[in-house]
Amino acid sequence: MRMATWNVNSVGARIDRVVEWLESAQPDVVALQELKCTDEAFPHVPIQAAGYEAVTHGTGRWNGVAILTRVGATDVVRGLVGQPEFDGAAEPRAIGATCNGVRVWSLYCPNGREPGHDHYNYKLDWFKALNTTIAGDLAQYPELPLAYIGDYNIAPTDADVWDIEKFVDSTHVTAAERAALTDIQELGLTEVMPRSLKGEPYTFWDYRNGSFHRGWGMRIDLVYANQAFTSLVSDAYVDRDARKGKGASDHAPVVVDLDLP
DNA sequence: ATGCCCTATGATATAGGA
Numbered sequence: 001m002r003m004a005t006w007n008v009n010s011v012g013a014r015i016d017r018v019v020e021w022l023e024s025a026q027p028d029v030v031a032l033q034e035l036k037c038t039d040e041a042f043p044h045v046p047i048q049a050a051g052y053e054a055v056t057h058g059t060g061r062w063n064g065v066a067i068l069t070r071v072g073a074t075d076v077v078r079g080l081v082g083q084p085e086f087d088g089a090a091e092p093r094a095i096g097a098t099c100n101g102v103r104v105w106s107l108y109c110p111n112g113r114e115p116g117h118d119h120y121n122y123k124l125d126w127f128k129a130l131n132t133t134i135a136g137d138l139a140q141y142p143e144l145p146l147a148y149i150g151d152y153n154i155a156p157t158d159a160d161v162w163d164i165e166k167f168v169d170s171t172h173v174t175a176a177e178r179a180a181l182t183d184i185q186e187l188g189l190t191e192v193m194p195r196s197l198k199g200e201p202y203t204f205w206d207y208r209n210g211s212f213h214r215g216w217g218m219r220i221d222l223v224y225a226n227q228a229f230t231s232l233v234s235d236a237y238v239d240r241d242a243r244k245g246k247g248a249s250d251h252a253p254v255v256v257d258l259d260l261p
Numbered sequence: 262a263t264g265c266c267c268t269a270t271g272a273t274a275t276a277g278g279a
Binding site: 009010012013034036037060061062111112113153170171172204206207208209210211212213214218220240241243244245248249250 | 264266268269
C-alpha cells in the first residue's frame, strides 16, 4: 500500500496538479494539508473521478486537512483531544481515519510565526494536544499500524534546513519545538526517514528568491509511526519532481510504501 | 536542468505562509 503526505497550499488552486499526481504516483492513501477551502467547497468531483474518496476538515481561509483514499476510510475523527484555540477558533488542522487496517492522521501543525509570539505558544500547546491524541490512539488501537503524517512546521535537526545560520531566532528550529518531537518519540513512535534525492532531504522550498533552484529548503513534512507501521515500510522518498514547474505547491509530497501482510 | 512569491478575501490592499 502506498501512502503519502502533501501540503498542497490550496486544494482549489492545485486541483489539476493534485489529480495529475494521483494518476502518476498511484497512492492508496494521501494526507493533504492547507486545503484553504471549506468542506462544502472541497473539489470532490475531480477527486472521485480520479478514483478517490475524501474525508475533509476545513472551514475556509487558511488551514484545512483531508485524507484521500481508494481503500476506504472508517472511524473518522476531526480535531485533537484538548485542542487549543487561536483567536477564538479551533482551527481544522487534524483529521484521522482507519484505511485498510492502517490508522492515519493528516496534520497541519501551526507555524508559530516567531518565538514568543502568541502563535508560537499556540503551536507548543497544539503539540501537547497532539501528544494527548496520540496517547489515546495508542491505547484505543494497540494492534494497529499507526502513522501521524503531515506538515509539522518543525525541522528535526540542523541538517534539515539549508543553512542553520539563517535560522537564528527563528521558529521551526527552536529547542522547545524540537522537544515537542522528542515527546512524540517518547510515546513510542519513530520517524520514517525518506530517501534523499539529489542530495537534499528537503520537503519545502519557499516560493521566493528561487529557493528551489538554489537548494534553499527545509525538511518539515514528517512521518511518525509506531513499530507496527514501521515494520511494514519498504520504501520512503520525497517526490521533489512535484515541486517543479508552474503552479506547484511550495511543498513536495512524502511517499511511504508499505508491504501489508 | 526546475528559474527568481503565491493564495484567499466584504479584494484594487492585506494577512499569512515558514
